[in-house]
Amino acid sequence: MxxxxxxxxxxxxxxxxxxxxxxxxxxxxxxxxxxxxxxxxxxxxxxxxxxxxxxxxxxxxxxxxxxxxxxxxxxxxxxxxxxxxxxxxxxxxxxxxxxxxxxxxxxxxxxxxxxxxxxxxxxxxxxxxxxxxxxxxxxxxxxxxxxxxxxxxxxxxxxxxxxxxxxxxxxxxxxxHKGKSAYRARCCGQEGHSGLAPRFANAIHAAADLVSAIREVQSDLATTGPREAGYAIPYTTIHAGRIEGGKALNIVPGECVLDFEIRFVTDDHPDDVLACVREKTLVRMQQAAQLQGCTTAPAAPAIEQLVAYPxxxxxxxxxxxxxxxxxxxxxxxxxxxxxxxxxxxxxxxxxxxxxxxxxxxxxxxxxxxxxxxxxxxxxxxxxxxxxxxxxxxxxxxxx
Ligand SMILES: [Zn+2]
Incomplete structure (x- = not known):
């Protein structure tokens, strides 16, 4: 032996x-x-x-x-x-x-x-x-x-x-420990000459609306979201971690990709948090499109789940x-x-x-x-x- x-x-x-x-x-x-x-x-x-x-x-x-x-x-x-x-x-x-x-x-x-x-x-x-x-x-x-x-x-x-x-x-x-759900959002726009920028949907601007929505949802979660004792941050967190978009400064960007994640406490469900993010993003995009004088409704970001664990x-x-x-x-x-x-x-x-x-x-x-x-x-x-x-x-x- x-x-x-x-x-x-x-x-x-x-x-x-x-x-x-x-x-x-x-x-x-x-x-x-x-x-x-x-x-x-x-x-x-x-x-x-x-x-x-x-x-x-x-x-x-x-x-x-x-x-x-x-x-x-x-x-x-x-x-x-x-x-x-x-x-x-x-x-x-x-x-x-x-x-x-x-x-x-x-x-x-x-x-x-x-x-x-x-x-x-x-x-x-x-x-x-x-x-x-x-x-x-x-x-x-x-x-x-x-x-x-x-x-x-x-x-x-x-x-x-x-x-x-x-x-x-x-x-x-x-x-x-908290659960996690990670996502990739594809924001689509139309490419065009930047000299005519307001005529085209800007994908980076759409991603910015998504980021703003994420921050608003985070602030709501921090103030009124469910609490779970024992964590340094006792509520669900959401953040944008990676962004990529645009080809050149003089081209209105046609695509922007944003990765973000939700780390959720037991009493939150990531689908509900994601639904809030989608809704708030769309509201922002619609407001922006109106200000820009667009007649067509902006395309909501396509969001896919990358990984998740409970x-x-x-x-x-x-x-x-x-x-x-x-x-x-x-x-x-x-x-x-x-x-x-x-x-x-x-x-x-x-x-x-x-x-x-x-x-x-x-x-x-x-x-x-x-x-x-x-x-x-x-x-x-x-x-x-x-x-x-x-x-x-x-x-x-x-x-
Ligand atoms: Zn490990």
């Missing part, structure tokens, strides 16, 4: 796979599969329907007919181009009690701890199963995990006691949350996180299962140059996961 590699050793290996979203992660998964195999743990891959180089991995150890615990993480990382890294991003560099490297915090640190825990669990007398769910293309809108969830739906596993999404929370207990809200008194709390230091804070996760999608699959976001490292350093994780965070995560595993060794009703 070979010794189980430590989480730290695994993290070194994982960082060396440049598993940027949209690029292959299969080599990384095959390495994990080999380790699981050695420990006698079966695993399966659920590949992207269009690209066998990108896949999810699902593995289980322990009796499958009982409710267990799911450890969930994503294997993709964000790109490094244009960031001033002081050490190679795809090479783990250890200094000052930290590991530097792309994905160290978001979220290969947790993935390393989760794999280590699975390998350890293979030798324990589990009464209930421990599952590992690793996804791809999370960073571009929780794209890959949807294929895994589809496959899991067909398996009919007993609803787990707890689904732990190990995104970086500095090991705090994350009980919620929000997460987990009750703090759910048994699974209390189980997790017992595996963490006393008085570990509950929190709501400012980023999205796959947690809301897992909650849709298993609506009785508490889904909690809790993992090592800080989101503050994620997606940036010189991303790092403290070694102490890896240790804290290992300790928590070992306790969770031990809880699975107790007979039903014990503990």
């Amino acid at each position: 070979t010794a189980t590699p430590s989480s730290l050793a695994l993290l070194h290996e994982l960082i060396a796979f440049p598993s940027v979203s949209r690029s292959p992660n299969i080599a990384l998964l095959e390495r994990i599969q080999a380790l699981l195999n050695q420990a006698g743990i079966a695993s399966s891959l659920v590949c992207d329907p269009t690209d066998p180089g990108r896949a999810n991995l699902f593995a289980s150890t322990g009796p499958m007919d009982a409710p267990g615990i799911v450890l969930s993480g994503h294997t993709d990382v964000v790109p490094v181009q244009g960031q001033p890294w002081t050490s190679p991003p795809f090479e783990a560099t250890q200094r000052d009690g930290r590991i530097y490297g792309r994905g160290s915090a978001d979220m290969k640190g947790f993935v390393a701890c989760a794999v280590h825990t699975m390998l350890q669990a293979a030798d324990k007398p589990l009464q209930r199963p421990l599952h590992l769910a690793l996804s791809y293309d999370e960073e571009i809108g929780c794209v890959g995990v949807r294929h895994l969830l589809q496959a899991l739906r067909q398996r009919n596993l007993p609803a787990p006691l707890l689904c732990l999404v190990g995104e970086p929370t500095l090991m705090q207990i994350g009980l919620g 929000g997460l809200r987990t009750a703090s008194n759910a048994p699974g949350v209390q189980l997790l709390a017992r595996c963490l230091p006393a008085h570990t804070p509950h929190t709501k996180v400012a980023f999205g996760t796959e947690g809301g999608l897992f909650q849709q699959l298993w609506d009785k299962t508490p889904v909690v976001v809790c993992g090592p490292g800080s989101i503050e350093v994620a997606h940036k140059a010189d991303e790092y994780i403290e070694l102490a965070q890896l240790d804290a995560c290992d300790a928590m996961l070992a306790q969770l595993t031990d809880s699975l060794c107790l007979r039903e009703g014990a503990g």
Whole structure:
């Protein structure tokens, strides 16, 4: 029998796979599969329907007919181009009690701890199963995990006691995040000589009306929209993030494309917010057209949804949350996180299962140059996961 590699050793290996979203992660998964195999743990891959180089991995150890615990993480990382890294991003560099490297915090640190825990669990007398769910293309809108969830739906596993999404929370207990819906709006106008500008519908002006509507809706949401406690910004937010339009200054622009997103609290629905934006945009465009003396009604922007994922809200008194709390230091804070996760999608699959976001490292350093994780965070995560595993060794009703 070979010794189980430590989480730290695994993290070194994982960082060396440049598993940027949209690029292959299969080599990384095959390495994990080999380790699981050695420990006698079966695993399966659920590949992207269009690209066998990108896949999810699902593995289980322990009796499958009982409710267990799911450890969930994503294997993709964000790109490094244009960031001033002081050490190679795809090479783990250890200094000052930290590991530097792309994905160290978001979220290969947790993935390393989760794999280590699975390998350890293979030798324990589990009464209930421990599952590992690793996804791809999370960073571009929780794209890959949807294929895994589809496959899991067909398996009919007993609803787990707890689904732990190990995104970086500095090991705090994350009980919620907002949902997100992202859109692309195409504003159409008519090209023409700018010397005759008022005769043509200007697509950039239409996009400006859309932006104004977005800002008005945001201001309404901030003053009268539903509130959800626990967030730094406790209401639904909407903002324009990217705009592109026009060919030359002396041509009235015929097209302008605007990307915007809504991050919504539980009591808001993005469709309702979007409907307000559409209505206010149209009112503005009609007013502008009247002022300009246009006789034809302006064309409303064509808005398509780019990505969306649901929000997460987990009750703090759910048994699974209390189980997790017992595996963490006393008085570990509950929190709501400012980023999205796959947690809301897992909650849709298993609506009785508490889904909690809790993992090592800080989101503050994620997606940036010189991303790092403290070694102490890896240790804290290992300790928590070992306790969770031990809880699975107790007979039903014990503990
Ligand atoms: Zn992440």
